[in-house]
Amino acid sequence: MKIGIVGYKGRMGKEIKDLFEEKNHEFVWGYDKDGEHFQEKPQIIIDFSLPEVFEKTEDYVKKFKVPLIIGTTGLQDEQIEALKALAKDVPVVQSYNFSIGIQLFLKMVDFLKDKIDGWDIEIVETHHRFKKDKPSGTAKMIKESLDKDVPISSLRLGNVAGDHVLYMANLGEVLGISHRALSRRAFAEGVLKSAEFVTNKKNGYFTFTDVI
Numbered sequence: 001m002k003i004g005i006v007g008y009k010g011r012m013g014k015e016i017k018d019l020f021e022e023k024n025h026e027f028v029w030g031y032d033k034d035g036e037h038f039q040e041k042p043q044i045i046i047d048f049s050l051p052e053v054f055e056k057t058e059d060y061v062k063k064f065k066v067p068l069i070i071g072t073t074g075l076q077d078e079q080i081e082a083l084k085a086l087a088k089d090v091p092v093v094q095s096y097n098f099s100i101g102i103q104l105f106l107k108m109v110d111f112l113k114d115k116i117d118g119w120d121i122e123i124v125e126t127h128h129r130f131k132k133d134k135p136s137g138t139a140k141m142i143k144e145s146l147d148k149d150v151p152i153s154s155l156r157l158g159n160v161a162g163d164h165v166l167y168m169a170n171l172g173e174v175l176g177i178s179h180r181a182l183s184r185r186a187f188a189e190g191v192l193k194s195a196e197f198v199t200n201k202k203n204g205y206f207t208f209t210d211v212i
């Protein structure tokens, strides 16, 4: 397929471009701080940038009338609503984490959440020093799955690709669920799966949970 990437010069943008090219897809369009790279109309747009770029992405998706995969974190509620409106016309896949492991993590949280009443519960997320948002989108997803107002601690260390730990403790024991992304490839693989998933869809709002 012919892909377009918003944030194509960034860490995730490059990882996604490399993976798709390895799988014989073609990078034909991009948008970044210095403007548009146009070679051809893309068949899909992938956005890994910043929330302030969102309106541009929205405009380009409407202009090209193509599916959107969006992994940008820190989106405002209105931007999520705008994505749902966009999804009436094109397929949209939105997730704050495109790794399989975090999907399994969320399933474990769902299994545990009504069994840990009265326990101390804390989320700790660790990411590279360049990450702009705090807490991570994934930590927010874990908190939302718990249906509880739990504290989140954020560490910014070196070049960590993405670590999330959920601690649960009573007076006699500590239980933990942890996930570590060993590189950004895990997220890019999920984006590729999502791109394949939307190829036969006309429209609709999906998360990565729907994809796997």
Ligand SMILES: NC(=O)C1=CN([C@@H]2O[C@H](COP(=O)(O)OP(=O)(O)OC[C@H]3O[C@@H](n4cnc5c(N)ncnc54)[C@H](O)[C@@H]3O)[C@@H](O)[C@H]2O)C=CC1
Binding pocket: 006, 007, 008, 009, 010, 011, 012, 013, 031, 032, 033, 034, 048, 049, 050, 051, 052, 053, 070, 071, 072, 073, 074, 095, 096, 097, 098, 099, 133, 137, 187
């Ligand atoms: N959902 C997921 O699985 C994952 C989500 N992310 C999220 O993806 C986003 C990007 O992460 P990274 O690639 O590490 O960041 P990055 O900073 O390396 O890349 C962001 C790109 O957006 C561009 N950009 C910034 N402002 C812009 C503007 N005003 N107009 C056009 N382009 C602009 C930058 O120049 C850069 O190329 C973040 O929100 C991050 O949290 C990152 C990894 C996995």
Ligand SMILES: O=C(O)C1=N[C@H](C(=O)O)C[C@H](O)C1
Binding pocket: 073, 096, 097, 127, 131, 132, 135, 136, 137, 138, 139, 161, 162, 163
């Ligand atoms: O910025 C990152 O790098 C990551 N961001 C996502 C998040 O905020 O949860 C996902 C991943 O952990 C990497």
